[in-house]
Amino acid sequence: QVQLVESGGGLVQAGGSLRLSCTASGRTFSSYSMGWFRQAPGKEREFVAVIMWSGGRRDYADSVKGRFTISRDNAKNTVYLQMNSLKPEDTAVYYCARHGGGSYYVKRSYDYWGQGTQVTVSS
Numbered sequence: 583q584v585q586l587v588e589s590g591g592g593l594v595q596a597g598g599s600l601r602l603s604c605t606a607s608g609r610t611f612s613s614y615s616m617g618w619f620r621q622a623p624g625k626e627r628e629f630v631a632v633i634m635w636s637g638g639r640r641d642y643a644d645s646v647k648g649r650f651t652i653s654r655d656n657a658k659n660t661v662y663l664q665m666n667s668l669k670p671e672d673t674a675v676y677y678c679a680r681h682g683g684g685s686y687y688v689k690r691s692y693d694y695w696g697q698g699t700q701v702t703v704s705s
Contacts, residue, residue, distance in 0.1 A: 583607075583608075584606060584607060584608050584610075584680060584694040585606070585607040585608075585694075586604055586605070586606050586607075586678050586679070586680065586694055586695065586696035586697075587604065587606075587697070588602060588604045588676065588677065588678055588696040588697065588698060588699040589602070589604075589605075590602040590603050590699060591676060591699030591700045591701045592700075592701070592702070593702045593704065594701075594702070594703055594704070595703070595704050596668060596669055596670055596703055596704065596705050597667060597668065598703070599664070599665060599666045599667075599668065600665045600668065600701060601662060601663070601664050602618070602662065602663040602676055602699060602701075603660055603661075603662055604616070604618075604660065604661045604662075604663075604696055605659055605660045606659045606660070606661075606680070607659070608659075611656060611659040612656035613635055614635055614680050614681055614682075615632055615633060615634045615635050615681040615686065616632070616652075616661040616678060616679070616680060616681065617629065617630075617631065617632040617633075617678070617680075617681055617686065617692060618630040618631045618632075618652060618661075618663045618678055618679075619676070619677045619678075619679060619689060619692075620672075620674035620675065620676045620677065620701075621674055621675050621698075622671075622673060622674040622675075625674075627677070627689050629643050629686075629687045630642070630643050630646055630650065630663070630676070631643070631650055631652040631663060632652070632681065632686040632687075633653065633654050633661060637653070637654050637656075640652050641687075645671075646665075646672075649665065649666050649667045649668075650664065650665050650666070651663070651664040651666075652664075661678055663676065663678075665701070668701075668703045669703060670703045670704065670705045672701060672703050673702050673703050674700075674701060675699065675700050675701075676698060676699050676700075677695055677696055677697075677698045678695075678696045679692035679693075679694060679695045679696070680692060680694040680695075681693075682694075
């Protein structure tokens with residue numbers, strides 16, 4: 583069983599930064615691509631970013647390109663999401679997830695999820 587634990591959320595003013603972390607249990611972390619999703623109140627959970635198992639390729643939702651950076655440290659079983667120039671519309675619960683196969687951009691392709699961490703951006 584894989585467990586994913588997110589941390590780093592909080593309250594920040596618009597224009598500020600936060601770094602989210604997601605640490606995975608188990609010994610196979612480095613074999614899987616990892617993604618970040620977010621869910622705002624009343625909305626569907628949406629794709630934010632993905633990083634391949636090697637860290638060599640990354641992709642982002644258009645809404646966060648140029649502001650967010652996904653990275654990983656396989657020695658620490660941890661994936662990060664650096665969020666800069668935050669906007670009120672970035673307010674959501676952020677989830678990390680392990681990619682299990684298929685499209686990188688849809689939640690049904692991810693087989694393990696963290697519990698989520700709240701990010702609130704005030705205007």
